[in-house]
Amino acid sequence: MRPHVRRRTAAALAVLVTLVAGLAFAGCGRGLPAAAWASGCAPAWTAAWHAAQQAVPGDQLAGRTLRMVVRPQASGDPVRLRLSNRHGDGPLHLGAVALARAPGEVPRPVHTGGRPDVVLPPGAEVMTDPLPVPVDAGVLVTVSLFLTEVPETVSSHPVAMRTAWLSGAGDRTGTPGPVGFGTTLQSWPVLAGLEVHAPRPRGGLLVIGDSLVDGVGSTPDRDDRLTDQIAARFDPAAGDRGVTVLNAGLSRNRLLQDDPPGAGDAPLTRFDTDVTGVAGVRDVLLLAGTNDLAAGAGPDELIAGIQAFAQRARASGLRVFLTTIPPAAAGEHGTRATAAARDRVNAWLRADGPRYADGVVDAATALADPGDPRRLRPEYDSGDGLHPSAAGYRAVAAVTPVEELSGTPCTE
Missing domain, CATH: 3.40.50.1110 (SGNH hydrolase)
Incomplete structure (x- = not known):
């Protein structure tokens, strides 16, 4: 080890505690067999896209519409979104959420608890209501969020390797084209996942x-x-x-x-x-x-x-x-x-x-x-x-x- 002093966080200590507690698993061979997971072939919800979240500044997002593009890895119908304020330091209010399956398609409103808007307290995540549209693996999906109220710190995936767009003031979640989206980002704020109801697990x-x-x-x-x-x-x-x-x-x-x-x-x-x-x-x-x-x-x-x-x-x-x-x-x-x-x-x-x-x-x-x-x-x-x-x-x-x-x- 290098001579300089390093702080050990709770996570580092947890690693060693987990190691001691889990020694019985060393050399135990393969993980659980597939049969332990099998529950028939009925349709089931599955994650088609995921983005890990961390804390980032929420500057300049409030009152604007964020439009992001993701590529699902599974097909299914309906679809639902995971929205995150896990790292937020205050309430996050989304005035509207929408999804479109192709460029130029008119976005479809996505509701949560039957409402077009949703408020996420600090530390919270929410799954939207299922939206009855088919999603295909490998075909890009566009998600738009109107960010009505944004805390100083928000949950985001800061390195998306994928361009997102931010509008000027106002709700543009229902707008199909690029008009009004003048700022580009390379991140996925708030959107933490997309699930589809797949025909088979x-x-x-x-x-x-x-x-x-x-x-x-x-x-x-x-x-x-x-x-x-x-x-x-x-x-x-x-x-x-x-x-x-x-x-x-x-x-x-x-x-x-x-x-x-x-x-x-x-x-x-x-x-x-x-x-x-x-x-x-x-x-x-x-x-x-x-x-x-x-x-x-x-x-x-x-x-x-x-x-x-x-x-x-x-x-x-x-x-x-x-x-x-x-x-x-x-x-x-x-x-x-x-x-x-x-x-x-x-x-x-x-x-x-x-x-x-x-x-x-x-x-x-x-x-x-x-x-x-x-x-x-x-x-x-x-x-x-x-x-x-x-x-x-x-x-x-x-x-x-x-x-x-x-x-x-x-x-x-």
Whole structure:
């Protein structure tokens, strides 16, 4: 460990407590069998899109309409939205909510509790009433929110890698075109999820972690993050195994420490909301640790945190996959001390990770420059020495064992 003093947050202590409490799960083999989840093939609500939330300033949102675009990963009818004020420091009042399935389509009003408006107290989330329109996997959906009253701090996903628009003053949720939306954003405020009533149950793979999960380095508006690249490996023409790939990344996120203003809550802190609270999730993949090592965490400390996360996932009845930490040459991520700690963690993941997980994805080997394994391969480097390019994310998706994922629990 580095000599400087680091504060341990409640999240870091919880990691170690969970480790001690969960030692009985070490080496217990695979997670619960698919039969434990199977409940027939009746239609069921499933998450088709997810966005992890953290606290951000709510400046300049009040009195304006926010329009966001998301790509669902599952088909169904009807559809409903998860709206969040989880990190808000005051009430959030939405005067109107609307959804459109295609550019230029007239948005349909979305009600909550039978009303067109909704007030979310601080810390609250709400699911809207079902809207009877079909949503298709892979087809963009537009969601518009008229933000009547906004607290100083709001819940948002600040790095969307997808353009959103903000109008001038007034309610434009019913306007089909771009007129009046003069400001662009690269975030998803308030909108935390989209669920569809699917014709048959699906099995969700939720990928959780830092900016490498968030998709930094991928192409804005092209949906070529790691989660998109994993989803692209399923060919419906060859028989879709019923897997929905969901993204719970937060840029700058750490596994061992909460950082609400800058990097959001650690994965264990937000586990109930961003993992078990997401409908249909059966598998979880953890890609985290690079920010912990850059901040001075020791390899043994990080290994303990990875073990604790895996044990928490298995204790929740999920199958869990772990990922080696990719090489990096940027700032504190690229120092000799950080590289040595990363090598030690990765060696443990390759050798002992299968005792705790249902699979280990060797992202480090997939991305490393053969001539200098402590750097990203040039064609896989987005340009900052830390984040993969779209091609790099595709390389990691290619070594992800999609054939090992649970898939649909439907047994018919």
